[in-house]
Amino acid sequence: MIETLIDRIASGDLAPGAMLPSEGDLGAELGVSQGTARKALMDLERRGIVRRRQGVGTFVTARTPESALFHFFRLRNPDGSHAAPALEEENVRRRRSLRDEREALFGKPDHVFEIERVRSVDGSRLVHEVSVVPAALFPGLSERSPLPNTLYVLYQHAYSIAIVQANERIRAVSGKPEVCARLRVAAGQPLLRVDRTATDLSNRTVELRTSHFVTEEHCYAVALT
Structure with a gap:
């Protein structure tokens, strides 16, 4: 049933x-x-x-911008309140998939859309994201740029793809020069790297996302229930 x-x-x-x-x-x-x-x-x-x-x-369940943002964006202000990100930069391009992307994503796609974004909180650049999705599931995605702040609302309302689960791996890294340049911090600065695999209602892996966070004054909060 x-x-x-x-x-x-x-x-x-x-x-x-x-x-x-x-x-x-x-x-x-x-x-x-x-x-x-x-x-x-x-x-x-x-x-x-x-x-x-x-x-x-x-x-x-219908994802609204607010519910999706606060459910999947976990950066918090020093006082513990939700941090509301703003989009600073975005680049959406269609390209051939890498081997590990083909193996992980639904349909083993030959082509994907790569969404690279930089987001800020209160004017400070704190997040660099690269999301990869199968091109066949998201036709015309690059033509929709600039994309809304909360991608999962777009996925649901424009493509009928509802994200219901996101598994993440988190580790501390030294920021690569190209990432640090986009965040406007010194090369090699410690960053929090989060690798996410997102699945939809049909248990299909439809998004791979790698994010780097500046967390000197903010934290990445996870609630365990």
Whole structure:
């Protein structure tokens, strides 16, 4: 049942923000008990695919700029509040994929879009990002530049690709000269490197992202639940 609902959401049959049938109606439609339907919806809610409003109903999660930003952008101000990034520079280009990109991304794409961005917080350049996505899944992406601050909202609304999970590896590195130049810091300055693999509703790897953060006055916060 869960797979059926995910397929309907991924196909666009159940669009972002759409209200799902009641547990009883959903169970009858799919040929399962109301209890089974309830458990499936609870699991989808836990995974962030749907949201339930008491006394109202269950809705397909729709990423808004604010929800996507604060869910996936984890840089925090010294007082612990969310840091709101602004776009400083952007370059979007279509190119042939590298071997490790072909192996990791859905469809083993021969071509990808590379999105390089520099983002600032309160006027200071703090983030250098390089995101790589399969060209076949994001047709015309380069023509949309400049892209919105929150890429995952664009992915969902323009391409029906909803990011539901991002796995990250974090390590401290000495900044390479080209990255430090874009961030306007001294070459070799310690930076926080975050390598992200993002998957969508259908468990497809649709984005690889490498980010470098200046964290002298800010921190990269992760909440464990």
